[in-house]
Amino acid sequence: MTEYLHLLPAYRQYAEVGIEERVGWIRADRWQETADARAALARLEDLLSYPPRDRMPCLLLYGDIGMGKTKIIRKFLRDHQPISDRGTGVTSMPVVAMQMPAEPVEGDVYGERLNAMSAPGPSGDETFRLKTTCRTRMLIIDEIHALLTGTYRQQRVFLNVIRFLANDLKVPLTCAGTDLARQALLTDPQLAERFEAFHLKRWSNTQQFAQLLASLESIMPLRQSSQLGTAAVRRKVLDMTDGFTVRIFRLIETVAVEAVRNGKETITFESFDGDNLVLPLVADGAAH
Ligand SMILES: Nc1ncnc2c1ncn2[C@@H]1O[C@H](COP(=O)(O)OP(=O)(O)OP(=O)(O)O)[C@@H](O)[C@H]1O
Ligand SMILES: [Mg+2]
Structure with missing residues (x-):
């Protein structure tokens, strides 16, 4: 042979x-581990191991369409899968990822979706559930460039919610999107300060x-x-x-x-x- x-x-x-x-x-x-993908994953790991503090660092993974942003996020999710506790029936999800809707739907869809996760309040509230029951230590929002298809007002709502998540959730927030999304994020001075950027170059x-x-x-x-x-x-x-x-x-x-x-x-x-x-x-x- x-x-x-x-x-x-x-x-x-x-x-x-x-x-x-x-x-x-x-x-x-x-999955193919490229040099940039490896470096991006290392950054995500580093972020995940951050002890809770008032202002958690945030990461923006940005690059052109098809540069492998979603692939990296999926790999990171596979590396940090939900763990079920058979005794209590509770599933903990160390990393939670979601995607921006592909196109704007009626109303303030971005705001509503994300607000649902972040509205401060006691039990029943999604953020509370994520952090306590699910023991979530990182929140990832992929395809944030979808926000650019919204109206000006939708975009402001979305940026407000991101700011809220970044400031109050006390888990690191990772966003992924194109360079245009980065520019949109930078129009908010507070967010510009909070986010470190990792560029997936061609x-x-x-x-x-x-x-x-x-x-x-x-x-x-x-x-x-x-x-x-x-x-x-x-x-x-x-x-x-x-x-x-x-x-x-x-x-x-x-x-x-x-x-x-x-x-x-x-x-x-x-x-x-x-x-x-x-x-x-x-x-x-x-x-x-
Ligand atoms: N690390 C990788 N290993 C294997 N295939 C990859 C990898 N990175 C990218 N690819 C290939 O490139 C395609 C596009 O990758 P991906 O969907 O992650 O890009 P993206 O940056 O999220 O693009 P978009 O901006 O459109 O969301 C994948 O479907 C896959 O075929
Ligand atoms: Mg993608």
């Missing part, structure tokens, strides 16, 4: 299986990018080694994707699928030139 030395030991078995199974594997959702020709391609090569179930480690391929991939994480993953997945289907079993510089290389519609990055 071939040894598939170009693959990580745990992944060699996948190179053995049939074509469609491998295509399915290549396209499946997975990929450029760095050692970290070389590492990302190398690690993709080491897990893609191709039977031959590929040229993802060469400078030429690195430049080509950056050219074709403008350094957006989502496009890089999609592009490598596409050429890997092609290499499995056409029997070449390897990704070379030419793989990126193929006439029949049909790239998914992520060109403007806003496909979803």
